[in-house]
Amino acid sequence: MIAGPLAPLEDLLRSVLDFFHDSIGLPWAWAIVALTICVRILLVPLVVRQIHSMQSLQAHAPQMKEIQKRHKGDRQKMNEELMKFYRENNINPMASCLPLLAQFPIFIALFYVLKDFADHVPDNSSLSWFGVVPDISEPANSHWSGYLLIAIYAVSQVSSTFFMSTTMDKTQRYLLLGLPIFFLPIVIRFPTGLVLYWMTTNLWTVGQGLVTRRLAPKPKLPEKRSSRTAPKDDSDGGADGAKRPPPKPKPTAGQAQPRVVRRKKKKARR
Numbered sequence: 001m002i003a004g005p006l007a008p009l010e011d012l013l014r015s016v017l018d019f020f021h022d023s024i025g026l027p028w029a030w031a032i033v034a035l036t037i038c039v040r041i042l043l044v045p046l047v048v049r050q051i052h053s054m055q056s057l058q059a060h061a062p063q064m065k066e067i068q069k070r071h072k073g074d075r076q077k078m079n080e081e082l083m084k085f086y087r088e089n090n091i092n093p094m095a096s097c098l099p100l101l102a103q104f105p106i107f108i109a110l111f112y113v114l115k116d117f118a119d120h121v122p123d124n125s126s127l128s129w130f131g132v133v134p135d136i137s138e139p140a141n142s143h144w145s146g147y148l149l150i151a152i153y154a155v156s157q158v159s160s161t162f163f164m165s166t167t168m169d170k171t172q173r174y175l176l177l178g179l180p181i182f183f184l185p186i187v188i189r190f191p192t193g194l195v196l197y198w199m200t201t202n203l204w205t206v207g208q209g210l211v212t213r214r215l216a217p218k219p220k221l222p223e224k225r226s227s228r229t230a231p232k233d234d235s236d237g238g239a240d241g242a243k244r245p246p247p248k249p250k251p252t253a254g255q256a257q258p259r260v261v262r263r264k265k266k267k268a269r270r
Contacts, residue, residue, distance in 0.1 A: 009109040014120065017113070021125075028121065029129030029136050032110075032193050036200040039106055046098040051212055053095035060089055103201065107194070114191040129196065136193035149195045150188055154181070156202030160209065 013035065020031035057064075067085060071078035086093065113120075117137040118127065127135045132145045140146030187195060 006105060006109045006112065009105060010113050013106070013110055013113050027129070028117075028125065028127055029133065029193065029196060032136065032197050033200050035110075036197050036204070039103070040201065040204045043099050043102055046102055047208065049092075049095045050099055053092055056089070056091050057093065060085075060091065107198070110197055111190065111194055114193045117191070117193065129192075133192055133196075136196060137191050139189050140192045140195050141188045143192075146188070146192050146195070149192060149199060150184060153187065153195055153199045153202065154184060156199055156206060160202040160205035162209075 016035050016038065017028065017031045020026045020034045021028055024034075026034060064082065064085065067081045068078055071081060085091070114137055118135070121127070127137055129136055133149070134143055134145070138146075140150055187198075
């Protein structure tokens, strides 16, 4: 049922892999890495929208929390007010999920491509990777190197989730961080090449998150003030508008304070 609609996408992915292997001369495993990089480059516009959406949600988080607090007892009213707030401020909360949703059909199509990949390539073709992974078309649990890739996949998945879910609720964020553990029994049965694709995707996301954190402007936090904090001096005067004399300059360490000479009072003559 899934393979039928995705047949054109399967043919496209197979043609891209053939191009990287036959025309450029990359091994099949590195052709999968190159395919992953091409997919991530094509998804850059969606990633930019995702980053802008996350920044917008972070900037409007106090107003949204106020709406949730105001309509805490009426969930329907709270959702209506939140949707109205999203429309007024041009916020699309689903934009943060667009890159993941766009990759899902590619992931499924690549699964069917690699499932019988050994039948597609010539008999003398090498399906190994770095000489460690013997066959990228075999399940990951068929060799010890597959478990190594699974471990790298789990670490990279947690790291990518950490960088791309900074504006989520804590409960949702912890849930996403723990999902790779629950997916391991399923992922370990996938073809090793598919694990290689997803591992490369996660590593790309981690690097993308590091660059985004360095380039994105940090939000300015309001200055913390206490009862002992002196009010800021205005250039023209105080809060009442009256001009105040400039403060006397404090003597530096090298300057000695002027000596005060006290004169003795003369006694009055009798």
